[in-house]
Amino acid sequence: MPGTSAKLFGNAAQAKATSSPRAKMAMQAAPPPPTLRAGPVTAPATPAFERFGWAFMDLRTNQLAGSSNKDTMPNTTESMIKPWLAADYLSRLGNEQLSAAMRQTITSMIEDSNDEAANTVYKADGGLASIKRLIATCKLTETELGASWSETRITPADAVRYGKCIADDTAAGPTWTPWLLDKMRHVEGSVKDNTPSNVTMQGGHWGIVDALPESLAEETAIKNGWTYIYADSRWHINCLAINPDWILTVEMQFAGSQTYAGLQQGADACASVSRQLLYTPDV
Incomplete structure (x- = not known):
């Protein structure tokens, strides 16, 4: 049946010609997602910063980059130190x-930035002995003790080393690190949730994460630290972000509005650094 054979052969050839482009399309790799990588950063023009510095560690290469003062400009940690506690x-x-009560206390300390919860954990940790362990465990070189957890002084470069210490199991150990990072991915509250009269729900979901695409933000753990210090009439603000591929910290001090409007300026400055380091690989 030569006619039938020819017809079957023709259909097979036609099917092959039709499916070939689809096969090639299926073999194409998905474009790489956006990420952060080291690069030049210009500090925002406003507010007028008394101190401003940042540091970035690429965990893919283990390289540390940042501002020229990343090793020499300390800032009080404020709530950025709570993941260590x-x-x-x-x-x-x-x-x-882990007791149910302490589980809830730690959760509130991280997700809500609850200062009362932080004081409870700090006391259970032995007070300043805990901060001494931070310096030793995370091999920090330019960090100094203060009167309490929030007054610990840390440089941007040491803050990145601290973040890496949280990320790589050194701080909490392999059993608890995933749980702690998950809490840091579920920080709640905006800048407007920060009020001096409420120390139990202060709102810390802002800063670096504001400049990240949604897919990148979802996998990034954060913990900011912020206080208006009346003794020097300045905001002391820090932003910490821990991603599987990188760690970024931004630190600053500036005089400004004591309301959330001043804090928003700090949040915007952290986002500015993040935005300048954002990189979308070529397809």
Whole structure:
């Protein structure tokens, strides 16, 4: 049946010709997602910063970059140190179970930036002994003790090393690190949620994360620190972001409005650094 054979052969050839372009399209790799990478950063023109510095560690290459003062410009940690308080407590549990009460306390300290919860964990950690362990455990070189957890002084470069210490299991250990990073991915509240009269729900979901695409923001753990210090009439603000591929910190001090409008300026400055380092690889 030569006629039938020819017809079948023709259909096969036609099917091959039709499917070939589709096969080639299926083999194409998906474009790489946006990420951050080291690059030049210009500080925002406003507000008038008394101090401004940043540091960036690329975990893919283990290279550290940042502003020229990243190793020499300390700032008080404020709430940025709260993940350490949690990590220190969790790593020292040993074979003990984390109580429901302390689980909720740590969760509130991280997600809500609850200062009362931080004081509870800090006391359970042994006070300043915990900050000494931070310096030793994370191998910080330019960090100094203050009168309490929030007054610890840390440079941008040391803050990145601290972030890496949280990310790589060194601080909390392999059992608790995923749980802690998950809490840091669920920080709640905007700048407007920050009011001096409320220390239990202060709102810390702003800053670096504001400049990240949604897919990148979802996988990035954050913890900011901020206080208007009346003794020097300045905002002390820090932003910390931990991504599987990188860690970024931004630190600053400036005089400005004591309301959330001043804090918004700091949040915008952190976002500006993040936005300048954002990189979308070529397809």
